[in-house]
Amino acid sequence: MRFTSFFSFSATILATSLLATTAIADKSNTLTVYTYDSFSSDWGPGPKIKEDFEKVCACELKYVGLDSSVGILSRIQLEGASSKADVLLGLDVNLMASAEKTGLLATHTVNTEKVTVPNGWNNPYFVPFDQGYFAFIYDTEKLQTVPTSLNDIVESQDLRVIYQDPRTSTPGLGLLLWMKSVYGDKADEAWEKLSSHTVTVTKGWYDGYSLFLKGEADVVLSYTTSPAYHMVAEGVNKYQAAPASEGFYPQVEVAAQLKNAPNPELAGQFMSFILEDGFQSHVATGNWMFPVVETTTPLPEAFSSLEQPTKVLSLPVEDVSMNRSVWVDEWLEATTR
Amino acid sequence: MLNIDLTYSWASFSAHYQVNITKGLTTLLGGSGEGKSTLLQLVGGFIEGDGKLTFEDDNLQGMPPYNRPITTLFQSDNLFPQLTVWQNIAIGLHPSGKLTDKERSTVEWALSKTQLKEQLDKFPDMLSGGQAQRVALARALVRKRPILLLDEPFSALDPNLREEMLLLVADLTHDLGLTTLLISHHPHEAKLAGGNIMLIKSGKVQVHGDVSLLEEYDSIPALAGYLGPNKLSVELG
């Protein structure tokens, strides 16, 4: 008796969930944006940007939140030309080559002259929307001798370091490129030195950062903007980014329109909107990154206290896409010796 | 002498057994659900009753089953299916199954008494029902406990085999000087085995005495009631 009632109960649940998924929204005036989920989450910049954009477009902006930057790319790789997405928002600059190779992207018409990313911006497919620099974060209350360069971090044998795996995470890949641009052909030696005092190499950013917050390491690979979060959202000032005299390696996040976008006009409008105030002013405290253009609203005070790069390192995107797997192998070889 | 004065209640059933049992074979008779098995379980220590239980003036009450001078043979499940015949008997001497030479010969003796010499490497699932119960009996022999309780262990066997086993038990009881309590549903078996009978009804010992009482059932209302109008079984035996 109990058994049968249980089954009818579950059948009801099945039926209602079926109804819920088959109810498809009206798509005629909807812009679909694929992004990573911390961007579209309530505390991310997504909701405010949606609000601002909907004011000017007379449309509905719909985010599809995916698990990561790479997740956005694999999603359209899987969907191919049948994708219902109009815009991809949140690809890392180092994923541009793979994204372009899919042949699914459309060229944009946005004027990117005022973009302030290092070395300027000139790319027919992608528009940058925020930027930052990879950096090692430390706890000022715990670490006495603060490293002043990437070399310091590599050489200090008693410094406990956590970073992310370049095979599975964007910051990890960032460090790979940072190391390559600082050490060049000697990168493998540097990796070997670093590996002797590495606590662990984690799968993703949050694994490593959480371990650091729990006190497992002296420094963790993150962004120069990370301290701003602790200052603004938590009122905690003890976390700071270690300076790097060789220069920082930048991260730039980009957006692109799809060739088969169901709603190309709206998509084009959104691509231009990316560089406007309605978008850029939410980047800082929403995504904890720097905007890519001068905004009219000033950045929160915390941002001005952040470590500024003395020099910006950068490897050409083509080199990166060509050599990435070789460099990953080099890293693997050096750290597993 | 086994002295029993025990009460036991469970759900709507309540029993009070008062009886003194002498050495030799005693057959427990009585209808189903009258409390024969309960008495055996109380004596064996598998359920705990109130009152007194002594054997040769030693108190048995409160003693765990393995310390009582008793071996019980159940209706079924007397063997470990995962052990061989030899091992099943050997654990009666030592739970570890490791034996000295002298103990080995004890097992050999029990095997020959129960005619199991050919079966010692077999597993229980390869034995017939009669053989399986003989293994259990052989274990009871090697344990050398003075009291043997038999809860219808032969009820599943065919009549010839059952009688054979019964005579074996009777012989062993006599030879080894055991105090044996045997539950049976067949009055003629009691006659066959000899010794005493005991009639249990509603959790009480109604009749207790020599097996010859069965011949005079007419004068004993309780026995007459149990045997019923069809006394053929007694006469047949």
Place this chain on the structure above:
Amino acid sequence: MRIELSALSLSLSQWRLLPAFCLILVFTLIGAASLAALLFYGEADRWGSYLSSTYLWRVVRFSLWQALLSSVLSIGFAIPIASALMRRQFFGRDTLFQLFAVSMVVPSIVAILGIVIVYGRSGWINSWIGVEVPLYGLLGILLAHLFFNLPLAVRLLVQAHGLIPQAQWRLALQLGFSRWQAFKTIEWHYIRKALPGAFVLIFMLCFSSFAVVLSLGGGPKSSTLEVAIYQALRFDFDVSKASVLSLLQVLICSSVALLIYRFSLPLKQDNSVLTLTSYRLKDSFWSRLFDYGAIAFALLLIIPPFIAILEPVYSKVFWQTLQDKKMWMAVGVSLKIAIPAAILSVTLGIGFVFVARYAYFRPQLVWLAKLVEHLGSSILMIPGLVIATGLFLIFRQIGWGFDQGYWIVVWVNGMMALPFVLRALVPVFYQQEKRYRMLYASLGIWGWPRFLLEWPVVRGSISQAFGYALLLCLGDMGVIALFGSSGLMSLPLYLFQLIGSYRLEQGSSVAVVLVILCVLLFVLSTRIIGGVSRVKH
């Protein structure tokens, strides 16, 4: 004549199993097709090159080593712990048991943080005793794997323990068995039957473990094939490489499984039908010491990380999280996925055991039983991400898009839980078959009516199976992450989203909610399906 007759009845009863066979067929087809879809997505000529990397084989060697150690330790410790738990009654025993069911579904990052809070540099052990545990490396991996799998092993063994007929304890009582003798003569014979299955299950879980191995492994020296598969599929979109590596993983795990099953011994079961009453066996100081020692060891190993995980309960953030509407919506989504997936999984599982048990006790069909059993477990060897991706590629061929994402998530989750469901169902269904198959055959009862008759006896195990499936699907994030969208934000995804935007404290609070929800659902499903009497062990 007799042979002909039995052959006839055989084929007749095989037809009766048709629905069950269909379930197995669908399951196998979908599993194989999704792998094949991936395999043939790319060019076949590059397959060889994927396997020629020395690093790959170093990873395989390390994976084998850590998985072997993890499973041997989990099972090795579980044997005395399970035995002690069955024998001793103490306060909080049932709660401990429920908690044991939950540990395997704690999201890996939460478990890792729990372990770090206890054993890490700023952890409890270091601050109380002043001993810094060399956590990062094999030790950390083993600690985490024990946290996940020791409780699972204990539960599986306790279940096997429950199959010991009461008559055996009665005999042991009469013969005055000591603790050790009872273990050796009785328990071991029953526990042993559950060992190969439990071992293979845990081995597969550890072999494909991902986040734990990376985070606690201390560097890329500690890695698993799963990492390479993830990298190939996500970062390089090298679909065929991912599938070749998955195939390699299937191959390795199957070989280990075959090896284990080869050396596992045939079962000896008896036909006792006595009801359950408990007897107190001969006890001694040493056996008490041993039992409570084993239980204390389990508590020391499992409980501290749990306390660390549950610690946020005392924070203000936790209570704020409880008022978070989004979190409750995520709970809703999780249930919407987990309940149908668990029903699917148990239905599949019953189909599997019906066929397996039918074949098991017929000498000429034993191979089929083994095959079916292994088929059901083999799904664990293929990463969920691979199955989901493969399914997606198939669906795209048919013309379905991500609109069907929900059903893919449900189906894949249901499939992934099957190995656990089978471990819970197989022992009791085999025992039923062994004891009563003649009776059922003579009365001509089969199929649904037979299931209804067996229900009182098997419902306990079915409730366990359902509980496991429910919890696993609730904790899933691999599959749902691929198909994720704003509409399908499950609780674990929400948790990762929080941690992914610096909100570690809030994320930890969500983890507490997840753990509590799991315990509640597990208790609930064992009560509703298992009946009250089966809850006590």
